[in-house]
Amino acid sequence: MTGAQAPAGTVAAASRYLVASAVSAVALLVLTVQVTARSDAVGAFDADARALADRALGAPGGPWAGAGGWADLAGSALLAAGVLAVLGLLLARRRFGAALWVAAGLSVQFAAETLLEPLVGRPAPVPADGAPQDAGYSFPSGHTASATLVLVVLLVVVRGGTRRWWLCLGAGALLVTAVGVSRVLAEAHHAADVAGGCLLGLTVGCAVAWRLDARDPNSSGKEAG
Numbered sequence: 001m002t003g004a005q006a007p008a009g010t011v012a013a014a015s016r017y018l019v020a021s022a023v024s025a026v027a028l029l030v031l032t033v034q035v036t037a038r039s040d041a042v043g044a045f046d047a048d049a050r051a052l053a054d055r056a057l058g059a060p061g062g063p064w065a066g067a068g069g070w071a072d073l074a075g076s077a078l079l080a081a082g083v084l085a086v087l088g089l090l091l092a093r094r095r096f097g098a099a100l101w102v103a104a105g106l107s108v109q110f111a112a113e114t115l116l117e118p119l120v121g122r123p124a125p126v127p128a129d130g131a132p133q134d135a136g137y138s139f140p141s142g143h144t145a146s147a148t149l150v151l152v153v154l155l156v157v158v159r160g161g162t163r164r165w166w167l168c169l170g171a172g173a174l175l176v177t178a179v180g181v182s183r184v185l186a187e188a189h190h191a192a193d194v195a196g197g198c199l200l201g202l203t204v205g206c207a208v209a210w211r212l213d214a215r216d217p218n219s220s221g222k223e224a225g
Contacts, residue, residue, distance in 0.1 A: 017210035024202035036120050042192045049191030075182025082175050086150045105208040113142045125187045141189045141197030147179040148201025156209040
């Protein structure tokens with residue numbers, strides 16, 4: 001075996017990410033078909049999620065809603081912080097190739113999102129306060145996809161079985177949830193769009209994770225911490 005080759009056990013362990021990516025892609029396809037067909041189940045899910053958000057945060061509209069509202073600004077700021085944190089961690093560990101793979105993954109995710117939006121053709125939510133509706137398409141949520149992707153990569157880099165890994169999982173899950181909820185509150189996306197973004201992020205993120213894990217000779221072990 002040459003030094004450029006990863007151990008067979010490492011490649012086998014990393015293959016679970018390919019399985020996860022494939023499962024996520026199938027789930028995304030099913031959801032995309034349902035959204036495109038304007039399924040009643042999708043509509044009910046969106047309505048229930050919106051009603052839940054309104055009950056939790058008060059009447060619709062106000063400073064939370066709309067482009068440039070608190071929810072929109074908070075979601076974008078959280079996403080930017082998450083992406084920069086993961087890239088900063090990789091650069092601090094001198095994993096420059098991994099940082100490039102993350103950038104490539106985000107580019108692929110953006111391309112897929114750009115392709116899906118006009119293909120599905122789902123209009124943006126109608127603002128509750130009567131403001132003009134966004135002229136763009138809403139499925140899937142790119143913000144949620146990016147947040148999910150960087151969470152997956154973060155968990156691969158930190159490694160499982162450690163206290164630090166569990167902390168990253170909790171913080172990352174909160175980040176993805178906060179970004180997703182912010183997109184609904186900002187009336188930029190329906191709840192199903194957020195679910196689609198999460199599945200897109202898992203599809204691309206797990207593929208990136210497979211690439212990183214298969215090339216890392218330490219992937220079969222655990223970090224101390």
